[in-house]
Amino acid sequence: MPYDVVVVGAGIVGTAIARELSKYTIKAALVDREPDFGWGATKANSAIVHAGYDDEPQTLKSHLCVRGNALFEELCIELDAPFERNGSLVAALDGEDKRIEELYERGLKNCVPGIRILEKKEVLQREPNLNREVGCALFAPSAGITIPYELAIGLAENAAMNGVDVFLDTKIAGVEEKEEKVSLITENGKRLESRYVVNAAGLYADEISRLFGHDDFSINPRRGEYFLFDRKLTPLVNSTVFPTPTEKGKGILVTKTCENIMLIGPNSKDLSAGEKENTETTEEGLREVFEGAQRLVPGIAKARRYTIKNFAGNRPQSSTKDFIVEQRSRLINAAGMQSPGLTAAPAVAEHVAEMLKYGIEMKRKESFNPVRKRIRRFEEMNYEEKKKAMQENSLYGHMVCRCEHVSEAEVVEAIKRGARTLDGIKFRTRCSMGRCQGGFDLPFVIEILARETGMGVKEILKNSKGSEVIKAHSKELLGRAEDEH
Numbered sequence: 001m002p003y004d005v006v007v008v009g010a011g012i013v014g015t016a017i018a019r020e021l022s023k024y025t026i027k028a029a030l031v032d033r034e035p036d037f038g039w040g041a042t043k044a045n046s047a048i049v050h051a052g053y054d055d056e057p058q059t060l061k062s063h064l065c066v067r068g069n070a071l072f073e074e075l076c077i078e079l080d081a082p083f084e085r086n087g088s089l090v091a092a093l094d095g096e097d098k099r100i101e102e103l104y105e106r107g108l109k110n111c112v113p114g115i116r117i118l119e120k121k122e123v124l125q126r127e128p129n130l131n132r133e134v135g136c137a138l139f140a141p142s143a144g145i146t147i148p149y150e151l152a153i154g155l156a157e158n159a160a161m162n163g164v165d166v167f168l169d170t171k172i173a174g175v176e177e178k179e180e181k182v183s184l185i186t187e188n189g190k191r192l193e194s195r196y197v198v199n200a201a202g203l204y205a206d207e208i209s210r211l212f213g214h215d216d217f218s219i220n221p222r223r224g225e226y227f228l229f230d231r232k233l234t235p236l237v238n239s240t241v242f243p244t245p246t247e248k249g250k251g252i253l254v255t256k257t258c259e260n261i262m263l264i265g266p267n268s269k270d271l272s273a274g275e276k277e278n279t280e281t282t283e284e285g286l287r288e289v290f291e292g293a294q295r296l297v298p299g300i301a302k303a304r305r306y307t308i309k310n311f312a313g314n315r316p317q318s319s320t321k322d323f324i325v326e327q328r329s330r331l332i333n334a335a336g337m338q339s340p341g342l343t344a345a346p347a348v349a350e351h352v353a354e355m356l357k358y359g360i361e362m363k364r365k366e367s368f369n370p371v372r373k374r375i376r377r378f379e380e381m382n383y384e385e386k387k388k389a390m391q392e393n394s395l396y397g398h399m400v401c402r403c404e405h406v407s408e409a410e411v412v413e414a415i416k417r418g419a420r421t422l423d424g425i426k427f428r429t430r431c432s433m434g435r436c437q438g439g440f441d442l443p444f445v446i447e448i449l450a451r452e453t454g455m456g457v458k459e460i461l462k463n464s465k466g467s468e469v470i471k472a473h474s475k476e477l478l479g480r481a482e483d484e485h
């Protein structure tokens with residue numbers, strides 16, 4: 001029997017769609033070419049749940065952003081995913097007050113709740129570390145922060161709990177359309193048959209659309225670079241602070257993450273279509289990020305020694321400049337998901353499900369269970385809970401990651417839930433995310449992953465194919481063959 005719907009792409013958009021479809025009595029599947037969820041644009045972005053004043057009124061972006069924002073709270077409670085409505089400020093420097101009024105008007109047209117313009121005094125009361133030259137600021141109380149890859153994992157786990165089949169490490173490379181169904185052909189020659197296909201392939205959504213014979217939009221990468229700080233440094237802002245936007249985007253922001261860690265970025269650099277995988281950071285780009293953040297919050301100059309990581313992500317920038325959520329016979333595109341695609345994802349999912357209702361009989365499933373729990377963190381337990389956890393499972397007593405306080409029990413639980421790579425474990429547990437960036441814990445994690453899965457250590461990947469972390473044993477390098485382990 002063919003599937004009713006196959007969703008191609010397990011980023012935040014694809015996983016949100018899969019979870020939405022799992023509420024109905026249909027047969028659905030979720031496919032990604034990577035070994036895990038959320039490894040495209042979803043893993044490297046600002047993680048802001050935008051309020052919705054940035055986008056032109058009457059666009060899909062503005063409509064789905066405001067709706068998506070409204071859905072976030074309940075979604076994150078159901079899925080036990082991080083979310084905090086910390087609010088956002090767009091700060092007017094250098095006499096940009098007029099721009100703030102324009103954004104305010106746009107926000108009203110887009111029906112953004114609660115926005116107002118704050119005078120300098122109130123701005124500085126809220127954010128005492130802000131540049132004293134600030135004029136006024138647009139305050140949006142509905143803006144928030146989340147952890148996108150954790151949410152994508154939660155959505156996918158909940159979709160699978162409710163009957164969606166998941167195929168990872170499965171790249172769609174070809175399509176054959178027949179009257180009643182579509183055959184999706186994987187790069188290994190396997191076939192998945194489906195009545196409808198949802199294209200949520202992020203940077204590659206144009207390529208999937210072309211497989212169906214449609215060549216009317218392209219997706220180009222627009223890179224954004226970031227600095228992440230050590231948790232030892234208390235973030236210098238409470239809300240997310242933006243400069244006034246330009247035609248290149250919302251500008252270099254200063255925010256805290258849901259883990260109360262300071263994050264600054266992103267800049268904005270257009271790359272060529274052939275550079276979709278180019279997420280290198282550059283000296284020039286990182287300087288731009290630092291200078292931009294310092295303009296908003298001058299105290300950042302003294303915080304430089306607290307940076308622990310820089311990284312970059314590529315926005316899937318569509319040639320249409322708006323989201324592309326449309327039906328083409330048996331194909332539904334959920335493409336061009338540039339910012340605010342993370343925010344909009346729950347609303348895109350609702351929209352796609354409504355579109356599918358015209359072609360498939362979709363009844364609400366009584367057995368649908370919206371609740372999923374994330375891995376319980378030892379660090380968050382109180383003394384009594386820790387004691388009890390260690391009595392029940394001694395692996396809680398082995399601290400694998402000293403910076404983020406992650407125990408072996410959590411690493412094992414991540415593997416039980418499907419993590420097969422070092423990043424898969426990192427994104428589920430925070431192991432290797434702290435100051436040492438894996439310097440201390442990685443050998444333990446490799447050993448545990450090999451032990452729990454039976455993989456040889458040389459097979460263990462950091463993330464995608466070709467990212468093996470151990471190339472050879474030192475004795476092999478010296479010319480003496482050794483046992484795999």
Ligand SMILES: Cc1cc2nc3c(=O)[nH]c(=O)nc-3n(C[C@H](O)[C@H](O)[C@H](O)COP(=O)(O)OP(=O)(O)OC[C@H]3O[C@@H](n4cnc5c(N)ncnc54)[C@H](O)[C@@H]3O)c2cc1C
Pocket residue numbers: 008009010011012013014031032033034037038039040041042043044045046047048049050170171172173200201202203204205208223224225266312313314315316337338339340341342343344
């Ligand atoms: C620098 C930056 C900052 C951003 N900041 C924000 C923000 O603060 N707030 C916000 O709302 N949005 C933000 N965004 C936008 C947001 O990150 C994206 O809109 C969102 O992550 C897109 O999700 P997606 O699921 O469409 O794409 P992706 O996350 O890229 O997922 C696509 C998936 O498709 C898979 N795939 C591709 N081709 C194939 C194939 N042939 N077969 C099988 N699988 C395939 C990929 O492996 C990938 O997992 C930002 C983006 C960037 C890059």
